[in-house]
Amino acid sequence: MIELIIRRTGLLVLVLLAVSFMTFMIVNVLPGDVTAVVLGDTASPQQAALLRERLGLNEPVLGRYIGWLADMLRGNFGVSLLYNVPIAPMLAGRLLNSTILAVLALAVAIPVAMGLGVFAAMHRGSTADRVITAMTAVTFSVPEFVKGLALILIFGIWLQILPGSSLLAPGQSPFSDPAILVLPVAVVAISMLPYFVQITRAGMIDAFASDYVRTAILKGMPRHVVALKHALRNGILPAVAVIGMTLGNALGGLVVVETVFSYSGIGQLMVSAINARDIPIIQSTVMIVAATYAVGNLLADVVSIALNPRLRP
Amino acid sequence: MTIAMIPMPIAARVAPTLAVEGLSIDYGPVQAVRNVSLAIAPGEAYGLIGESGSGKSTVAYAVMGYLNSGRVSGGRVVLNGADVFAMGERGLEAVRGSVVSMVFQDPMNALNPSIRVGEQIAEGIRRHAGLDRRAARKRTLELIGLVNLPDPEAITLRYPHQLSGGQLQRIVIAMALALEPKLLVLDEPTTGLDVTTEAVILDLIADIKARSNVALLFISHNLGVVARMCDRVGVLYAGTLVEEGRTDDLLQRPHHPYTRGLIDAMPSVTAAREMVGIPGRLPDLAQVPDGCIFQDRCVLATADCRHGVIPMETIGPGHSSRCLRWRSCATELAPARPAVPRASLAGMAPRLEVADLTRDFPGAPLFPFFRSRPVVQALRGVSLDVREGETVAIVGESGSGKSTFGRLVAGLDRPGGGRILFDGRDISALARARGRDDQRDVQFVFQNPHSALNPHHSVEAIIGRPLRLYLGLRGRALRERVLEILTAVRLGERYLTRAPRELSGGEKQRVCIARAFAANPKLVICDEPTSALDISVQAAILQELRRLQRESENQTSYLFITHDLGVVRQIADRVAVMYLGEIVEFGETADIFTAPQHPYTEALLAAVPEIGRAEQANRRDMRLEGPLPKPTNPPTGCGFHTRCPRVLGPLCETMPPKQSKAEGHWLKCHIPIAQLRRLQESG
Numbered sequence: 003m004i005e006l007i008i009r010r011t012g013l014l015v016l017v018l019l020a021v022s023f024m025t026f027m028i029v030n031v032l033p034g035d036v037t038a039v040v041l042g043d044t045a046s047p048q049q050a051a052l053l054r055e056r057l058g059l060n061e062p063v064l065g066r067y068i069g070w071l072a073d074m075l076r077g078n079f080g081v082s083l084l085y086n087v088p089i090a091p092m093l094a095g096r097l098l099n100s101t102i103l104a105v106l107a108l109a110v111a112i113p114v115a116m117g118l119g120v121f122a123a124m125h126r127g128s129t130a131d132r133v134i135t136a137m138t139a140v141t142f143s144v145p146e147f148v149k150g151l152a153l154i155l156i157f158g159i160w161l162q163i164l165p166g167s168s169l170l171a172p173g174q175s176p177f178s179d180p181a182i183l184v185l186p187v188a189v190v191a192i193s194m195l196p197y198f199v200q201i202t203r204a205g206m207i208d209a210f211a212s213d214y215v216r217t218a219i220l221k222g223m224p225r226h227v228v229a230l231k232h233a234l235r236n237g238i239l240p241a242v243a244v245i246g247m248t249l250g251n252a253l254g255g256l257v258v259v260e261t262v263f264s265y266s267g268i269g270q271l272m273v274s275a276i277n278a279r280d281i282p283i284i285q286s287t288v289m290i291v292a293a294t295y296a297v298g299n300l301l302a303d304v305v306s307i308a309l310n311p312r313l314r315p
Numbered sequence: 316m317t318i319a320m321i322p323m324p325i326a327a328r329v330a331p332t333l334a335v336e337g338l339s340i341d342y343g344p345v346q347a348v349r350n351v352s353l354a355i356a357p358g359e360a361y362g363l364i365g366e367s368g369s370g371k372s373t374v375a376y377a378v379m380g381y382l383n384s385g386r387v388s389g390g391r392v393v394l395n396g397a398d399v400f401a402m403g404e405r406g407l408e409a410v411r412g413s414v415v416s417m418v419f420q421d422p423m424n425a426l427n428p429s430i431r432v433g434e435q436i437a438e439g440i441r442r443h444a445g446l447d448r449r450a451a452r453k454r455t456l457e458l459i460g461l462v463n464l465p466d467p468e469a470i471t472l473r474y475p476h477q478l479s480g481g482q483l484q485r486i487v488i489a490m491a492l493a494l495e496p497k498l499l500v501l502d503e504p505t506t507g508l509d510v511t512t513e514a515v516i517l518d519l520i521a522d523i524k525a526r527s528n529v530a531l532l533f534i535s536h537n538l539g540v541v542a543r544m545c546d547r548v549g550v551l552y553a554g555t556l557v558e559e560g561r562t563d564d565l566l567q568r569p570h571h572p573y574t575r576g577l578i579d580a581m582p583s584v585t586a587a588r589e590m591v592g593i594p595g596r597l598p599d600l601a602q603v604p605d606g607c608i609f610q611d612r613c614v615l616a617t618a619d620c621r622h623g624v625i626p627m628e629t630i631g632p633g634h635s636s637r638c639l640r641w642r643s644c645a646t647e648l649a650p651a652r653p654a655v656p657r658a659s660l661a662g663m664a665p666r667l668e669v670a671d672l673t674r675d676f677p678g679a680p681l682f683p684f685f686r687s688r689p690v691v692q693a694l695r696g697v698s699l700d701v702r703e704g705e706t707v708a709i710v711g712e713s714g715s716g717k718s719t720f721g722r723l724v725a726g727l728d729r730p731g732g733g734r735i736l737f738d739g740r741d742i743s744a745l746a747r748a749r750g751r752d753d754q755r756d757v758q759f760v761f762q763n764p765h766s767a768l769n770p771h772h773s774v775e776a777i778i779g780r781p782l783r784l785y786l787g788l789r790g791r792a793l794r795e796r797v798l799e800i801l802t803a804v805r806l807g808e809r810y811l812t813r814a815p816r817e818l819s820g821g822e823k824q825r826v827c828i829a830r831a832f833a834a835n836p837k838l839v840i841c842d843e844p845t846s847a848l849d850i851s852v853q854a855a856i857l858q859e860l861r862r863l864q865r866e867s868e869n870q871t872s873y874l875f876i877t878h879d880l881g882v883v884r885q886i887a888d889r890v891a892v893m894y895l896g897e898i899v900e901f902g903e904t905a906d907i908f909t910a911p912q913h914p915y916t917e918a919l920l921a922a923v924p925e926i927g928r929a930e931q932a933n934r935r936d937m938r939l940e941g942p943l944p945k946p947t948n949p950p951t952g953c954g955f956h957t958r959c960p961r962v963l964g965p966l967c968e969t970m971p972p973k974q975s976k977a978e979g980h981w982l983k984c985h986i987p988i989a990q991l992r993r994l995q996e997s998g
Contacts, residue, residue: 214428217425218427220379221411222409222413223442312476
């Protein structure tokens with residue numbers, strides 16, 4: 003088990019190295035001159051050349067990559083071209099905001115989805131099961147921004163009980179006004195739900211149809227022991243794997259919601275950086291999202307292995 | 316036989332542990348079980364025999380009040396004096412596991428993969444006996460010792476995937492015995508196991524029966540197993556109990572044509588017989604025919620058999636048959652004939668010559684960049700030849716490498732070393748790299764006919780494909796040839812347009828055989844071609860294979876891969892016995908089946924349960940104990956020495972010499988032939 007985690011962590015470092023190389027390269031071959039973005043269209047060629055020199059853009063690409071990587075490992079993410087301030091503190095605040103949003107959404111979605119999925123599987127074919135399945139199909143097919151706008155319309159504009167925008171002043175914690183979190187968390191949780199519910203339901207249906215559940219019934223185990231001890235442990239394994247993958251994607255998946263609600267998280271930062279071609283910010287945010295993805299997957303594997311003895315060597 | 320000594324009228328004197336009274340169960344429109352009655356006395360073992368679709372499992376589960384989607388449309392089940400269907404959910408929970416418990420067919424799936432096996436035994440004890448954790452644990456350890464598993468402490472902590480099939484079945488038995496139930500239901504308890512493991516599990520069940528008063532309901536399709544284990548037997552056909560009687564009486568003197576057909580279809584290891592299948596197929600149980608349920612497949616049926624209710628008639632003490640013509644069974648049904656001895660093929664030219672074939676499977680890592688798992692040595696230097704028109708059987712248990720060998724000869728896989736010569740040409744390549752003629756000449760019949768046919772193609776397209784590919788037939792010529800082959804495997808023109816899902820298992824396998832034979836092959840590799848089929852169908856398919864071989868223009872040879880020694884005895888000219896990737900004995904079939912043999916061959920034969928076999932042939936001293944060595948790390952010297960009942964000592968850790976007892980027969984063993992003969996003939 004410990005050995006496995008160490009090995010997986012080693013693998014994770016390799017993956018992140020590959021990601022960093024690709025991010026660096028792709029951003030550097032994107033169309034649009036950095037100097038034009040920073041200096042504006044009126045800049046003279048001399049000014050542009052001076053800036054290129056200052057940013058080190060004339061150095062060989064590989065050397066720049068290694069330097070960038072080394073800086074990043076020391077916690078130095080560079081300086082924003084647009085705002086001309088160090089990126090690291092800005093990134094930290096945004097990352098915290100996004101993490102709060104993602105964790106709250108997962109904390110709502112996982113128990114609700116598991117409950118609904120297990121319930122639907124236990125009452126397969128009933129009206130309740132059909133309602134749950136229909137609801138998941140509808141919420142799954144509606145795009146996230148539509149869900150977001152619909153909630154803003156209902157709760158923010160018609161009922162006027164929740165703020166429709168989640169704008170934060172720089173440095174302000176979202177917990178200082180918890181009401182602004184409700185709608186974004188709801189949208190993210192609702193978007194995660196359908197998949198979780200369906201996977202849990204399918205896994206539990208398989209488990210209920212299995213021979214070992216029949217064994218438990220014929221051993222005289224009462225219904226709730228059969229369901230919660232024998233079926234659940236195996237039935238939720240596929241859901242755990244899927245949730246783990248979502249966990250990895252939790253930060254990256256916030257882009258739309260953060261933009262709709264003007265919530266100052268890392269997704270929103272990434273979008274504005276891409277619009278402004280603020281290359282150091284693009285690179286840093288992509289790296290952060292990739293790193294959480296990899297760590298999330300590692301966590302999911304560890305949980306899967308802990309729950310499933312067959313995966314242990 | 317000890318079985319015959321048990322006096323019959325026990326059931327009359329003591330209240331039966333189980334009484335099934337006129338039980339009928341429907342699945343929707345299908346009347347799966349109809350009016351079945353039987354009773355089992357305390358301490359008695361009752362065998363319920365039937366093929367697939369007979370309803371035997373439905374009866375077994377109904378006894379425990381477990382119906383799934385079935386519905387009881389008549390009758391009742393009285394267990395230990397109480398009506399099972401009147402108990403309600405609470406009542407059933409209370410009797411399941413404590414009064415009646417079950418041993419399942421497939422122990423790997425019957426145990427929960429995520430719970431330690433000790434806890435799976437203990438939870439039932441805590442639930443029913445109200446013991447605390449410590450007491451339940453103590454009882455669990457006792458039970459694991461009772462089923463002869465070593466080191467109970469360590470075993471309780473294992474998960475199912477860490478144990479072998481035989482060990483798992485012992486755990487399931489321990490679980491079933493935990494609360495000393497009155498009735499033990501065994502649903503095909505040894506069907507998925509190797510024959511040597513089966514023998515050990517049957518020994519265990521026999522011991523449990525001998526020292527307790529538990530009643531057994533033993534469900535099986537295997538007459539040999541039932542003959543060994545049961546006092547009385549009921550034969551179930553298409554949901555109807557057609558015959559019932561004392562085991563030896565019923566199996567020696569069957570008085571129903573179906574029972575008789577089953578016995579004749581059973582391949583025997585003691586003698587080669589002309590095997591006869593039962594023609595036809597199960598009736599549609601959504602529209603149960605009037606009269607006898609077996610009428611369509613019965614050679615004795617008369618007009619009287621086609622209407623009315625056929626009663627169960629008593630034909631002797633404790634023996635009854637649901638047949639109007641039971642008196643004719645003994646006189647009109649011809650006895651099984653001994654097989655016509657086949658002409659010796661010793662002078663025929665070799666068709667397939669395999670020398671020193673090896674194949675390793677490097678263990679793929681569990682995750683990328685991880686350490687590889689150890690190399691599995693599937694074949695460790697196998698040499699073999701097959702002559703023109705000959706059938707060579709490769710027999711071995713799971714993990715022996717027999718299927719890998721077949722796949723290499725067929726070109727489905729590449730050998731690691733050694734040579735495969737076919738008609739003198741080297742074909743040690745994948746099938747797609749072989750020449751067109753070599754592809755045509757070597758064909759394959761797979762184990763599972765249900766997955767070997769493309770579900771979207773018609774029978775005509777399936778059989779026509781090799782003809783178009785290899786012989787370039789088109790249009791009328793193609794159609795005529797397809798029809799000719801279809802007729803040869805006894806399927807008529809009406810099958811041309813059918814899709815595989817419209818065929819029964821036996822019909823599917825006939826189509827597979829037709830496909831293999833379409834382009835006149837010279838060698839057909841048959842990998843367990845009948846193990847997915849019922850016995851009555853198996854006999855017919857084996858006969859078909861023999862007839863096709865006899866009639867083939869090319870003197871077609873067979874490489875016949877199987878685990879079933881009875882089938883080997885009936886079909887093979889020569890036999891190779893494989894153990895852990897090596898051939899340990901090779902020779903003429905008759906020589907292999909008579910003493911002296913390699914100790915492994917001897918152990919295999921001693922393990923086969925068979926009707927009418929003397930009890931001494933069931934020798935417990937030849938049981939294989941201990942686990943099969945890992946194919947990643949096979950023992951040095953003789954591969955069998957870790958489990959050999961006749962092991963000599965350190966000598967066996969060196970390479971054994973090849974010895975021979977007859978012309979063209981060899982076996983690899985350190986014990987001299989003369990001494991083996993003395994050991995084996997003295998028993």
